[in-house]
Structure formats: C-alpha cells, structure tokens
Amino acid sequence: MPLSAIKTVAKPQNGVGAFILQCKRLEFHYCDWAGSSRGMNAFIKTSLPAFAKRNPQIEMAISPRPRKHPVIRAHYINGAQRAICVRNLEAESVREKAEMLRDASGEKNKRVNKPVTSINESVRGIWSPFHGDEIKI
Amino acid sequence: MKRVRISRCATQLLAGRTPRRPSCPCAAGLQRDITPHDYRIQARSLSTVAIEKDSELDIGTPDPTSSQPAAAPAPPAIPHRKRLAPEQLPSPHPFAASHSTKLSALRARLSLHQRFPLQTLARTLVHPSADPDPAFNNASLSILGANLLGYYTTEYLLCNYPRLPIPVIFAAQHAYTGPKALATVASEWGIEAAAEPGGEVDPGLLQFRRLRSGSRVPAALRRQVPWKWNVTTTHRIVATDEFGSDNTPPDPQSLSAVPVPMEEAAQSFVRALIGALHLHLGSPLVKRFYRDHFLSRQLDLSTLFDFRTPTRDLSKLCAREGFEAPVARLISETGRASRHPVFVVGVYSGKDKLGEGAGASLEEARFRAAAAALKAWYLYRPIEVTLPSSMEGELDTRKWKPNMVDCGEVIV
Numbered sequence: 347m348p349l350s351a352i353k354t355v356a357k358p359q360n361g362v363g364a365f366i367l368q369c370k371r372l373e374f375h376y377c378d379w380a381g382s383s384r385g386m387n388a389f390i391k392t393s394l395p396a397f398a399k400r401n402p403q404i405e406m407a408i409s410p411r412p413r414k415h416p417v418i419r420a421h422y423i424n425g426a427q428r429a430i431c432v433r434n435l436e437a438e439s440v441r442e443k444a445e446m447l448r449d450a451s452g453e454k455n456k457r458v459n460k461p462v463t464s465i466n467e468s469v470r471g472i473w474s475p476f477h478g479d480e481i482k483i
Numbered sequence: 484m485k486r487v488r489i490s491r492c493a494t495q496l497l498a499g500r501t502p503r504r505p506s507c508p509c510a511a512g513l514q515r516d517i518t519p520h521d522y523r524i525q526a527r528s529l530s531t532v533a534i535e536k537d538s539e540l541d542i543g544t545p546d547p548t549s550s551q552p553a554a555a556p557a558p559p560a561i562p563h564r565k566r567l568a569p570e571q572l573p574s575p576h577p578f579a580a581s582h583s584t585k586l587s588a589l590r591a592r593l594s595l596h597q598r599f600p601l602q603t604l605a606r607t608l609v610h611p612s613a614d615p616d617p618a619f620n621n622a623s624l625s626i627l628g629a630n631l632l633g634y635y636t637t638e639y640l641l642c643n644y645p646r647l648p649i650p651v652i653f654a655a656q657h658a659y660t661g662p663k664a665l666a667t668v669a670s671e672w673g674i675e676a677a678a679e680p681g682g683e684v685d686p687g688l689l690q691f692r693r694l695r696s697g698s699r700v701p702a703a704l705r706r707q708v709p710w711k712w713n714v715t716t717t718h719r720i721v722a723t724d725e726f727g728s729d730n731t732p733p734d735p736q737s738l739s740a741v742p743v744p745m746e747e748a749a750q751s752f753v754r755a756l757i758g759a760l761h762l763h764l765g766s767p768l769v770k771r772f773y774r775d776h777f778l779s780r781q782l783d784l785s786t787l788f789d790f791r792t793p794t795r796d797l798s799k800l801c802a803r804e805g806f807e808a809p810v811a812r813l814i815s816e817t818g819r820a821s822r823h824p825v826f827v828v829g830v831y832s833g834k835d836k837l838g839e840g841a842g843a844s845l846e847e848a849r850f851r852a853a854a855a856a857l858k859a860w861y862l863y864r865p866i867e868v869t870l871p872s873s874m875e876g877e878l879d880t881r882k883w884k885p886n887m888v889d890c891g892e893v894i895v
Contacts, residue, residue: 364779
C-alpha cells in the first residue's frame with residue numbers, strides 16, 4: 347500500500363454544535379431542626395420547583411441530613427463532585443450557590459493567562475524567516 | 484422517492500404484536516385495525532421474561548397509581564394472574580421509565596423533542612447482554628442507527644472530499660462514528676452504567692452484563708482472524724463494516740446474555756438512539772442531531788495521512804493527470820554546516836509549485852514537500868455540494884447538482 351491512515355477519534359467541542367450542560371445531578375441536603383438550614387428549607391419550599399423546571403437537564407435529589415449543616419452537592423459529567431455548605435444563608439443566596447454549581451464545568455479552577463485558547467491552528471501561520479520580504483540592511 | 488410514514492415503519496421495530504403478547508381484555512375489540520401511538524404499544528405489551536401463556540402475565544409496577552391500562556390491577560374476569568416482581572425481570576419495566584428522573588434529565592440534556600417517548604429512550608439503554616428478548620433490547624434499533632450513522636458520515640466525506648483515498652475515508656469514518664468515538668460520545672452525554680442489569684434498576688442507567696476483570700472478551704467480538712484469506716480493499720468496502728476492518732461486525736443479537744465490555748454497550752446505545760430518533764422524529768431531525776453531535780467534533784483530515792513513498796506517488800500522480808514530472812528545488816536554506824540546518828524545498832511541475840516543505844535535511848524537506856503536494860490534491864474540496872440525503876422526498880429535481888466523482892487515488 348502506498349498510503350495508510352492513522353486511526354484517531356474526533357475531538358469534542360462542547361457548544362460548537364450541541365451544548366451539553368456539564369452538571370448532571372444536584373443534591374440538596376437539609377436539616378429540619380437546626381437553624382443553619384433555615385434559608386435552605388425556605389429555598390426548597392419556595393423556589394426549588396421553579397429552579398428544577400428551569401433546568402430540566404439536571405437530576406435533582408433532596409434528602410435530609412439531620413444534625414448537620416445544609417449542603418448542595420453537584421455531580422458533573424467528567425465524574426467530579428463539588429459541594430458547597432450553605433449554612434446560615436438566605437434562600438436567595440442558596441439559589442445563587444445552586445446556580446454557581448449548575449454553571450460550573452466540573453474542571454478544577456485554573457488561572458487563564460492567554461486570551462484565546464484554540465485547537466485549530468493559527469490562520470496567519472507561524473512566522474518563517476525564509477518567506478516574505480527580505481530585510482535590507 | 485416518497486417518504487414512508489413514521490408510524491407505519493416504526494411499529495415493526497418497536498415491541499411488536501408478538502404472538503405471545505398478553506391480550507388486553509378491554510382494548511382487544513377496540514384496537515384491531517388502527518395503529519396506536521408507539522409508546523402505548525410498547526407500554527402495553529412489554530414484558531421481559533419468557534412467558535408460557537398470555538394469561539400468566541401481569542407485572543408488578545413500581546408505581547401502582549399509574550394510569551396506564553396494564554398497570555391497573557387485574558380485572559376479576561381473568562383469574563390465575565401472577566404478579567412478577569421487578570427483580571424477576573431482566574430489564575426495567577417500561578412503566579418505570581416515566582418516573583425516572585435520570586431519563587427525563589438525559590432527554591433534556593440532549594435537547595430531544597418532548598415527542599420522543601421516555602420508554603423508547605429507556606429501551607435504547609438496554610443492551611442484548613442484559614435482556615436477550617429482541618422486543619425489549621436495543622439490538623434492532625442499533626442496527627438501524629449504525630446504518631444511518633454510516634450513511635450520513637460516508638455521504639459527508641465523499642461529497643465534500645471527493646479525492647480522499649479509501650484508507651483515509653475508513654480512518655475518518657472511524658474517527659467520527661467508530662466504536663471508540665461512539666463510546667466517548669456516550670460518556671460525554673453523561674451516561675452511567677448499572678452495576679448489574681435487572682428489573683429493579685433505574686431505567687436511566689446503561690444496562691449490560693459486565694465483563695469480569697481478567698476474563699476474555701466474548702468470541703463474537705474477538706474474531707481477529709480474517710475469515711477470508713485474501714482481504715482486499717474491495718472486500719473491506721463490500722463485505723465488512725464501514726471502518727474497513729478485516730472481519731464483519733458481530734450481530735447485536737448474537738451478544739445476548741454474554742458479558743461484554745462497556746465500550747460495546749455504550750456504542751450500541753448511541754446507535755440505538757439514532758435509530759429510535761429516526762423512527763420517532765423523522766430524518767430531518769436526526770440529521771440535525773447528527774450534525775450537532777457528531778459532525779461538529781473537530782477532526783483534521785490532513786493529520787490522518789501516513790505516506791510511505793510520497794515522492795513516488797506524486798510522480799505517478801503527475802503522470803496520470805498529464806502534468807509535467809515533479810522536480811524538487813531548494814528555495815532557501817540556513818546553517819548547512821551547523822547542528823540545526825533548515826532546508827526549504829519546493830516541488831515544481833513545470834512552473835507551478837505543487838507543494839513546499841521544510842526539513843532538517845534535503846531528503847526530509849523533499850519528502851515533506853511531496854507529501855504536502857499530495858495532501859493538497861487529495862484534500863480538494865468542491866465549493867458547492869448537494870448531499871444526497873438532502874434531496875430525500877423532494878419531487879423537484881432542479882435543486883440537485885451532481886457531485887464530483889474522482890477517478891480515485893494513485894495506484895503504484
């Protein structure tokens with residue numbers, strides 16, 4: 347054979363064609379008795395149904411966690427978990443924390459230094475000393 | 484070509500009216516001639532065990548308050564009805580699908596239409612190794628989906644890159660819809676596998692019989708020896724799968740009750756989902772789904788080429804096309820006597836530069852230049868392309884513009 351081919355797998359680009367929300371499961375843990383769960387309980391009673399309706403991609407689970415602080419735990423598609431303790435927070439702040447977990451990608455937080463990161467090669471190409479106008483000294 | 488109505492072509496692949504299907508005493512007289520909606524058929528007739536008699540079937544459901552007809556308690560007219568516990572079923576009962584949060588979350592995550600029933604989505608997650616009954620596993624749907632995936636990928640590649648050599652077409656097919664790619668897609672959709680298949684498991688989990696660690700892959704998947712001693716390119720195109728492998732892919736139903744690796748189950752799920760989408764939503768939506776989830780993945784076709792003798796191929800190509808014989812000329816160089824010399828060599832046919840390459844030696848630069856020239860030829864892309872599948876069901880043939888068909892790669 348004059349020519350053979352290299353077997354690879356095409357790389358995913360989430361959001362280029364379809365967008366898959368990376369958060370797949372949110373667990374809300376509350377305590378009926380303790381005062382630190384007051385905001386969490388209010389959130390579950392009032393705004394959680396609307397929150398679940400707005401985010402049908404996420405599986406919601408509510409379970410009691412007696413004598414412990416309230417916790418929101420998120421499971422991501424890459425297998426990571428992220429938990430936020432929402433003790434003594436108001437219902438509105440609990441919703442903000444839940445939205446923060448929903449929007450996260452599950453990756454570890456990284457410092458982004460470069461303005462653009464791309465898997466496509468540069469349109470302008472790499473500078474070459476052999477091409478273009480010669481520099482006359 | 485007239486499109487077949489979906490309700491008609493769908494019913495034969497969904498759980499059909501099998502002879503041992505339990506007869507519903509209320510609905511038997513009513514629904515003789517009409518084709519009911521798909522999920523109802525499935526919901527009413529699904530059972531996942533071998534049943535001796537029709538009258539013995541009545542399956543305990545996880546939610547007895549369900550309003551579906553078969554979920555209601557057995558009418559007193561038929562005695563001797565035995566309730567099967569969900570643990571006795573090989574795969575979850577379809578009624579459990581409508582209560583599964585995982586399934587509805589998966590449907591929303593993939594942006595599937597509400598018309599796509601959860602029961603069918605649950606069926607696509609059941610591999611034949613979990614449930615050998617072809618009416619309840621995804622074997623038939625995965626055959627349909629594999630053909631659709633192969634069709635859409637092949638037509639995209641052949642129409643957009645008419646000069647691609649056949650090994651590169653095979654590799655590109657493998658990269659877009661090969662077994663490994665499909666398993667990756669399934670994991671990117673957030674599919675989780677059940678530890679052990681069974682009727683009591685959440686239907687949103689992928690159900691298959693797991694291969695124990697250290698045990699061998701089943702014989703149907705392992706057939707490495709080609710069953711034809713001279714495996715030619717024609718044989719690869721005609722007789723085997725769309726990825727140019729040496730042997731035929733295993734029949735999905737032959738894997739029933741056999742432990743399989745996770746990759747096999749995940750790819751069968753993705754294929755079955757494509758097949759089920761085709762049946763329920765029709766081909767325009769499937770094509771959009773395919774474009775969004777598969778074609779949008781990044782694949783640089785120029786990295787798939789692996790040339791052995793690019794210079795010889797290029798001179799053969801020039802001879803075939805009637806160009807002047809290619810000549811390599813040095814364009815520029817630096818540091819010939821140093822430790823890191825760089826040579827830039829161009830390949831010319833007459834006055835036309837076909838390709839250019841830089842290398843650390845004259846030979847390397849010449850090879851790279853020839854390879855670049857060959858890639859420029861093979862990766863030619865017509866500006867306007869009409870995909871054959873875009874003309875399905877169209878009566879007006881004036882939109883059709885014939886695609887370019889090339890005479891093929893260089894044969895040395």
